[in-house]
Amino acid sequence: MVDNKVSLRYASSLMQLAMEKKNLDILSRxxxxxxxxxxxxxxxxxxxxxPIIKSEVKLSILKEVWKDKVSNDTISFLELxxxxxxxxxxxxxxxxxxxxxxxxxxxxxxxVTAAGEFTPEQDKEIKSKLKSLLNKxxxxxxxxxxxxxxxxxxxxxxxxxxxxxxxxLEQLRKRFLEGNTLINN
Amino acid sequence: MAEVRPDEISAILRRQIxxxxxxxxxxxxxxxxxxxxxIARVYGLQKVMASELIEFPHDVFGMVLNLEEDSIGCVxxxxxxxxxxxxxxxxxxxxxxxxxxxxxxxxxxxxxxLPLDGKGEINTSLSLPIERKALGVIxxxxxxxxxxxxxxxxxxMIPIGRGQRELxxxxxxxxxxxxxxxxxxxxxxxxxxxxxxxxxxxxxxxxVAIGQKSSTVAQVVAKLQESGAMEYTTVITASASDPAPLQxxxxxxxxxxxxxxxxxxxxxxxxxxxxxxxxxxYRELSLLLRRPPxxxxxxxxxxxxxxxxxxxxxxxxxxxxxxxxxALPIIETQQGDVSAYIPTxxxxxxxxxxxxxxxxxxxxVRPAINVGISVSRVGGNAQIKAMRKVAGSLKLDLAQYRELxxxxxxxxxxxxxxxxxxxxxxxLVELLKQGQYSPxxxxxxxxxxxxxxxxxxxxxxxxxxxxxxxxxxxYIEMKNPSIIETIKKEKQLSxxxxxxxxxxxxxxxxxxxxx
Numbered sequence: 001m002v003d004n005k006v007s008l009r010y011a012s013s014l015m016q017l018a019m020e021k022k023n024l025d026i027l028s029r030x031x032x033x034x035x036x037x038x039x040x041x042x043x044x045x046x047x048x049x050x051p052i053i054k055s056e057v058k059l060s061i062l063k064e065v066w067k068d069k070v071s072n073d074t075i076s077f078l079e080l081x082x083x084x085x086x087x088x089x090x091x092x093x094x095x096x097x098x099x100x101x102x103x104x105x106x107x108x109x110x111x112v113t114a115a116g117e118f119t120p121e122q123d124k125e126i127k128s129k130l131k132s133l134l135n136k137x138x139x140x141x142x143x144x145x146x147x148x149x150x151x152x153x154x155x156x157x158x159x160x161x162x163x164x165x166x167x168x169l170e171q172l173r174k175r176f177l178e179g180n181t182l183i184n185n
Numbered sequence: 186m187a188e189v190r191p192d193e194i195s196a197i198l199r200r201q202i203x204x205x206x207x208x209x210x211x212x213x214x215x216x217x218x219x220x221x222x223x224i225a226r227v228y229g230l231q232k233v234m235a236s237e238l239i240e241f242p243h244d245v246f247g248m249v250l251n252l253e254e255d256s257i258g259c260v261x262x263x264x265x266x267x268x269x270x271x272x273x274x275x276x277x278x279x280x281x282x283x284x285x286x287x288x289x290x291x292x293x294x295x296x297x298x299l300p301l302d303g304k305g306e307i308n309t310s311l312s313l314p315i316e317r318k319a320l321g322v323i324x325x326x327x328x329x330x331x332x333x334x335x336x337x338x339x340x341x342m343i344p345i346g347r348g349q350r351e352l353x354x355x356x357x358x359x360x361x362x363x364x365x366x367x368x369x370x371x372x373x374x375x376x377x378x379x380x381x382x383x384x385x386x387x388x389x390x391x392x393v394a395i396g397q398k399s400s401t402v403a404q405v406v407a408k409l410q411e412s413g414a415m416e417y418t419t420v421i422t423a424s425a426s427d428p429a430p431l432q433x434x435x436x437x438x439x440x441x442x443x444x445x446x447x448x449x450x451x452x453x454x455x456x457x458x459x460x461x462x463x464x465x466x467y468r469e470l471s472l473l474l475r476r477p478p479x480x481x482x483x484x485x486x487x488x489x490x491x492x493x494x495x496x497x498x499x500x501x502x503x504x505x506x507x508x509x510x511x512a513l514p515i516i517e518t519q520q521g522d523v524s525a526y527i528p529t530x531x532x533x534x535x536x537x538x539x540x541x542x543x544x545x546x547x548x549x550v551r552p553a554i555n556v557g558i559s560v561s562r563v564g565g566n567a568q569i570k571a572m573r574k575v576a577g578s579l580k581l582d583l584a585q586y587r588e589l590x591x592x593x594x595x596x597x598x599x600x601x602x603x604x605x606x607x608x609x610x611x612x613l614v615e616l617l618k619q620g621q622y623s624p625x626x627x628x629x630x631x632x633x634x635x636x637x638x639x640x641x642x643x644x645x646x647x648x649x650x651x652x653x654x655x656x657x658x659x660y661i662e663m664k665n666p667s668i669i670e671t672i673k674k675e676k677q678l679s680x681x682x683x684x685x686x687x688x689x690x691x692x693x694x695x696x697x698x699x700x
Contacts, residue, residue: 160212162209162211171210
């Protein structure tokens, strides 16, 4: 909970700085990269979270990894968080920053789950449907899960648009149980 | 039973399935972060309402209690062992509610309105939220109709009116439940045609058992059934083995059911047995939800817990149908300590209390009501005139008796007046003794008290008082039943009635044989 607040604070100040300097696109690209690198390289994350490793060493590792790949502003941001001893939250901060940028640019992240791969036409159709439904730019992340049997499920934040066979079967089960359910209403 | 043919089953299934719409279903979800001890912490569910019902997997439901910055705390009404960390939780978009209606009469249900008596489904058409705001000033009117408990001591000196909240307080084993159950049984008279002719409206009863042994509840139900009181009574039970969330909401369910009668111009009596256990289960929930503990480890809002419940008892204005909801909360004290947190709270909320004492109980004064410290703050307005007339001197006589009682222990050398007061008092105390499950109609109570306060018992030995009373009533019923009828109808003691009473009692005195 506390970590959450801290990451939000760092992310939002970085965001403000980016908007002042008008380099939000560069920074957001940098942080997305940092985020994905941290996700794919678990070792790096562990190194950052390790309290035994000295902060100078951590900073040099970070610089080594991203020196030529990210902008100078990002490097100085990394320096700051290492200096403040918050490098263990780097992944969180990056995630929060991406979230904030998306919100600022009016982009919503939609997680679409399907039983199999989408064809390009389906992909296009679902994107335009979601766009018109949510009235916002959408960024779609696909997930494959064959337990849903068929159809698809789109999740935007806490709201789920469910058109899976699994859910329909569940609804049908409930329909049959009506009157015997635990809560009468 | 006729056999169901397979084609019939498939026809039913087909009909069910054909009516099934398979559109995209939109719902809000959250993820379980933590679960245990009947509570869960859920991440997400951004738009959830306080006290909304939420659905966990395996058809388990919960109710939202805490709304925090990025998580919610909720209680689980069911088997929390089925729920795991990471499970999805769905909103139902409706606040916790229970089905209400006259179909509930004669049934034993749990706080969510589900039958527990094995008599099958309850088909109600209406369902109301469990937590409702109490009515305001404009919708109410002062208590003015009496609600007779059938217990002479209560009806004479601590009268209860319809719409009142009267606390029954005492240690364990002092007969608190007995008083409440007697009150329910006595409402049977309000359901008779005779009562309807006299303009007395029926009172529907709700007995809410919180945190009690199931066997105790079964006993109460059996007793109610035996005395024919179950026909107009609903028993709501959250027994000691039910999870704390159910015990916590049980009284609110009772109030909701009672409000249904009240709002439809009917009268209801609800008994919360007992609120100390409800407070304890609320404390359990609150501590698990990490709300800060206060005095006796109860959370800060434990006063509000009871005040909002008892404030729902009310007498509606005539424009709203004049219905009423009377509440008889029960509180169990520890070693007679009424200055503990919960007892003081509830005493201050209610319109008076019936105080039961274990030393009185052990001395054979049953019901063990301490009439000295029991009060009813509003019921007096509802008392019938006849009773008010005779009860005034009863109160006075008993108060004097209590004052002098200590002297009586020394025994010797008391002046005539003191001796008279003492013997009168002892006879009145004897007169107020009453068996369990034997409510007395108010007109008979009036006659007994009349005989007591007018000195007709002074010559009767104390051990003969009950027999005297019984035989007197039988005698009047035989010789001059019109007196009973007149008091019942006129609800007051006219000079004529008084004279007739005096005459018949004097007549009886001469025939009474002392044992």
